[in-house]
Amino acid sequence: GQQVQQSPASLVLQEGENAELQCNFSTSLNSMQWFYQRPGGSLVSLFYNPSGTKHSGRLTSTTVIKERRSSLHISSSQTTDSGTYLCAFHNNAGAKLTFGGGTRLTVRP
Amino acid sequence: AQTIHQWPVAEIKAVGSPLSLGCTIKGKSSPNLYWYWQATGGTLQQLFYSITVGQVESVVQLNLSASRPKDDQFILSTEKLLLSHSGFYLCAWRNRDTQDTQYFGPGTRLLVL
Numbered sequence: 001g002q003q004v005q006q007s008p009a010s011l012v013l014q015e016g017e018n019a020e021l022q023c024n025f026s027t028s029l030n031s032m033q034w035f036y037q038r039p040g041g042s043l044v045s046l047f048y049n050p051s052g053t054k055h056s057g058r059l060t061s062t063t064v065i066k067e068r069r070s071s072l073h074i075s076s077s078q079t080t081d082s083g084t085y086l087c088a089f090h091n092n093a094g095a096k097l098t099f100g101g102g103t104r105l106t107v108r109p
Numbered sequence: 110a111q112t113i114h115q116w117p118v119a120e121i122k123a124v125g126s127p128l129s130l131g132c133t134i135k136g137k138s139s140p141n142l143y144w145y146w147q148a149t150g151g152t153l154q155q156l157f158y159s160i161t162v163g164q165v166e167s168v169v170q171l172n173l174s175a176s177r178p179k180d181d182q183f184i185l186s187t188e189k190l191l192l193s194h195s196g197f198y199l200c201a202w203r204n205r206d207t208q209d210t211q212y213f214g215p216g217t218r219l220l221v222l
Binding site for chain 1: 143209
């Protein structure tokens, strides 16, 4: 089965609303990353977050390694936040990065 | 600052024809390098990784091969393209010493007809 489960698969918000994206891992992991995938396909790294909580502007990532989960909180969403959010984990050897299927976010004006 | 380039930006190729995609990292010595592939609407999959020149490990077999001829260069290739090779190819690098964030290139979109 899939090693990385992301939820929800898609989400539609009105501008200004908050979003909570979840990522659950079925295997032990060394660390994880959150990415934003632009409509054209390129990836932007949002957080490298092996554990704990990290903030960047309106984004907050919280990872609980022992529980094999991570979340991404987007506050006061904007239309430019629309796109696909991907989480991925590094295996213990660090050589492999395994991605989830993504959450497609649409923020309406 | 480190920069990562991929070429070509996009390509349309015929089934059975050869393919070579390139990736170059500037401003970082001895990076770990990675190739990923994403089918349209699909999940990103890691294909290969390399920790040093001349050494490449395969993660997923898709009738593709990879080589690292120089410290800053990673090449993805095949002699015969399949329809299933269509998709988006991403190259990434990671600091070998810190082993933290992976940084991705702009990608190459491939359509096989």
